[in-house]
Amino acid sequence: MSVHQQIAAAVPSPAGTAARGKRPLIxxxxxxxxxxxxxxxxxxxxxxxxxxxDVRDFAWTQALRDNWEAIRDEAICAALDRQAPSLSSISxxxxxxxxxxxxxSFFLWGYGYCVEENLERCPVTTAAVARIxxxxxxxxxxxxxxxxxxxxxGVTKGLITCHLGxxxxxxxxxxxxxxxxxxxxxxxxxxxxxxTYDHEVWNDTANTRVVLLIQVRRPLRNPGKWIADAFLNVxxxxxxxQEARDNVIAWNAAMKQLDV
Numbered sequence: 001m002s003v004h005q006q007i008a009a010a011v012p013s014p015a016g017t018a019a020r021g022k023r024p025l026i027x028x029x030x031x032x033x034x035x036x037x038x039x040x041x042x043x044x045x046x047x048x049x050x051x052x053x054d055v056r057d058f059a060w061t062q063a064l065r066d067n068w069e070a071i072r073d074e075a076i077c078a079a080l081d082r083q084a085p086s087l088s089s090i091s092x093x094x095x096x097x098x099x100x101x102x103x104x105s106f107f108l109w110g111y112g113y114c115v116e117e118n119l120e121r122c123p124v125t126t127a128a129v130a131r132i133x134x135x136x137x138x139x140x141x142x143x144x145x146x147x148x149x150x151x152x153x154g155v156t157k158g159l160i161t162c163h164l165g166x167x168x169x170x171x172x173x174x175x176x177x178x179x180x181x182x183x184x185x186x187x188x189x190x191x192x193x194x195x196t197y198d199h200e201v202w203n204d205t206a207n208t209r210v211v212l213l214i215q216v217r218r219p220l221r222n223p224g225k226w227i228a229d230a231f232l233n234v235x236x237x238x239x240x241x242q243e244a245r246d247n248v249i250a251w252n253a254a255m256k257q258l259d260v
Contacts, residue, residue: 037227038157038196044224045157051179051199053160053192060132061190064164064212067128068188072166074122075210079106079140085251091244102147106140107248111236117252125212134217136232140166143174143209148202151177154195155235157218158228163191164212172205185211 042049047057055061064071078084084106088099107115108122108129119126129138136159143149154161165185168174175184179197193199203209220228235241 034156034196037231041157041218041220041224041228044220044222046219046221047160049157049194051194051197052181052183053194055190055192058160058162058190058192058216061162061164061192063128063131064162064190064214065188067124068164068166070124071122071128071164071212072187072210074125075106075140075166075212078118078121079104079142080208080210082255084140084142085248090247090251099147102144103149104142104144106142108138108140109135110137110139110244110248111232111241112136113236113241113245115248115252129212129214132214132216134219135214136217137213137215139213141211141213143201143203145169145203145206145208149200151198151200153198156228156231157194157196158220158224158232159195159215160218161193161195162214162216163193164214165189165191166212167208167210169203169205169207169209171207172203174203174205174209176201185209 047053084104086101087103087105090105090107106118108118108126109115112135125138129135132138141163163185165187168185168187173184175182176199177183178193178195178199183191183193185191217232218228
């Protein structure tokens with residue numbers, strides 16, 4: 001058994017039907033309500049509702065670009081050298097779109113919860129991300145060579161996603177489709193988009209792609225702000241988030257055991 005498999009075995013498996021039963025109504029029936037919620041949120045948005053947004057509307061992205069090399073070095077040391085966990089083992093809800101060991105993640109923040117041990121390993125990234133207003137999540141997203149992430153959508157228009165390119169292979173094509181737009185990453189550059197548009201990712205190269213993925217609350221006026229805040233507050237307390245948080249803690253505990 002490989003080191004990675006030993007650690008993954010230490011992460012508790014989801015409770016299946018029982019876990020799904022804990023999902024709040026707003027999550028279990030979200031597919032029926034999401035369209036209505038997203039339309040109300042969109043009508044209250046203080047920024048564009050386009051699939052890909054203008055980075056100039058998000059002044060905080062400049063600090064990420066200014067520090068990208070140091071952030072990249074921390075990602076290599078903390079997330080690549082230590083083998084970040086597969087997203088499918090951390091978040092069971094992503095198993096349909098996250099092939100095992102093909103899409104890995106190193107969480108710093110998730111839905112407002114921080115991972116102290118991971119923050120300590122990445123002081124420059126932590127300082128840069130801590131200054132971002134209305135932060136929801138931040139993690140290194142690592143895509144293995146030859147990986148395709150199938151089409152999917154984010155859970156709420158109340159969030160906006162930003163990618164900071166850290167390692168972008170040049171021996172092939174690595175790209176993302178957001179709605180009807182095709183975008184590509186560049187090292188040291190930021191890409192801001194609305195992940196409630198249908199989107200998918202390809203890494204058609206022989207090397208690993210790494211980005212710092214940031215999610216922030218969308219700038220909103222009321223009533224959209226009330227709706228988005230209520231939804232995110234329920235989501236933060238749900239099994240969708242709590243299982244993932246527990247699994248990150250279990251993964252780090254297993255890593256410590258192997259380091260002894």
